[in-house]
Amino acid sequence: MTSMINKTRQEWQSRLTPEQYRVTREHGTEPAFSGEYDKHYDSGIYQCICCGQDLFHSDHKYDSGSGWPSFYQPMVKENIGLSKDRSWLMVRNEVHCSRCEGHLGHVFEDGPKPTGLRYCINSVALKFKGS
Secondary structure: OOOOOOOOHHHHHHHOOHHHHHHHHHOOOOOOOOOOOOOOOOOEEEEEOOOOOEEEEHHHEEOOOOOOOEEOOOOOHHHEEEEEEOOOOOOEEEEEEOOOOOEEEEEEOOOOOOOOOEEEEOHHHEEEEEO
């Protein structure tokens, strides 16, 4: 198991752009259809922008029409953490990186087979490593 990465607010701010920091460290959301990876379909691995941990493989990406990159399963289940998000007057399942706890997005139960899940992820929380 990979050890947790803990940084101060100042360390994260010096490492990330203001938008990356807002989304990943302050649980923000980028506007729909604005992200670099929404319509991106190259082969490779999507990693956490904060710590570089492998999160999703392009083989599991699909166009959900939501305006955010969507995946039906993580690359390695243990690399993703879940927590309850009670903002916006509803309860959602927040997705975060298990190593640095960076906010990635949310997971919903309206995805395609074989999992029926839709990991709706902010592009700004990811970096792509092509095959």
